[in-house]
Amino acid sequence: MIMNLHTHTHHSPDAGNTVAERVEAANQAGLRYMAVTDHVEINRYYPAAYYHAVETDEYFYDGRGVFEGSVQETLEEAARCAPLVLLTGAEIGQIPQDIEKSALIYNDPRTDIILGSVHELPGRPDFYFLDYTKEDIPALVTAYFEEVLRLAQTDCYDVLAHLTYGLRYLPNRRAYDITPHLDLIDEVLKTVIRKGKAIELNGSGLRKPQPYIDPDLILVKRYRDLGGKYLTISTDAHDTRFVTFGIDLLEDMARTAGFSKLTVFQKHEPFFVTL
Numbered sequence: 001m002i003m004n005l006h007t008h009t010h011h012s013p014d015a016g017n018t019v020a021e022r023v024e025a026a027n028q029a030g031l032r033y034m035a036v037t038d039h040v041e042i043n044r045y046y047p048a049a050y051y052h053a054v055e056t057d058e059y060f061y062d063g064r065g066v067f068e069g070s071v072q073e074t075l076e077e078a079a080r081c082a083p084l085v086l087l088t089g090a091e092i093g094q095i096p097q098d099i100e101k102s103a104l105i106y107n108d109p110r111t112d113i114i115l116g117s118v119h120e121l122p123g124r125p126d127f128y129f130l131d132y133t134k135e136d137i138p139a140l141v142t143a144y145f146e147e148v149l150r151l152a153q154t155d156c157y158d159v160l161a162h163l164t165y166g167l168r169y170l171p172n173r174r175a176y177d178i179t180p181h182l183d184l185i186d187e188v189l190k191t192v193i194r195k196g197k198a199i200e201l202n203g204s205g206l207r208k209p210q211p212y213i214d215p216d217l218i219l220v221k222r223y224r225d226l227g228g229k230y231l232t233i234s235t236d237a238h239d240t241r242f243v244t245f246g247i248d249l250l251e252d253m254a255r256t257a258g259f260s261k262l263t264v265f266q267k268h269e270p271f272f273v274t275l
């Protein structure tokens, strides 16, 4: 198994385990590259009090504090994690909502890899918390990909994470027809390619009763057909049990989509690893 470039540790409010525990499991499984990418929701970069808000289990504040703790612990472990190569990073949510603060994280010299994610539309709850019976779903999905396009156009990420997150919690996710959104998705993919960034194959959906990979094979092939070269693999593990869960399947999917190489980022520079 080559890589898992998207993992969360106890620094993320919705995840557990220390970086050392992750490293031990990764080495036991023979993983070669792992990135620690704890949550920095950029629209909640400061503690809740700054926003006159109250911390809840549902929304994470203090992205800056999460980032500092995560980076420090990851750097300590990176010095003693061989044979694993441990990369320092973050998953920044909602980059278009605060590009200046996102750039602070991206340009932090300690970071290797930054994932860019849209978990929420401006002023709306996380897609996880939406009541889909009350939503105009095609309009919601269009708004999602428009926001992803705004993210893709920034310079604050290396990997566009879980391209189809906006579909993840739809009542029947696998049956949703993305055809009407393909032109917009193509714009996203072309923007990623033009900027020399990557997309990921995110395997968190493999842990669901109706498993799926994000994005779907058709979109990974489309990315490649449009000229996409940089592809990463991740389980988006929030628990050490899932540190290598489904990676074999994700590697197979990458090959099926026509990729013979995966990409690792060190200090934001991509390099290829043979698949």
Ligand SMILES: [Zn+2]
Residues within 6 Å of the ligand: 091, 117, 119, 161, 162
């Ligand atoms: Zn995410």
Ligand SMILES: [Zn+2]
Residues within 6 Å of the ligand: 006, 008, 091, 236
């Ligand atoms: Zn994540």
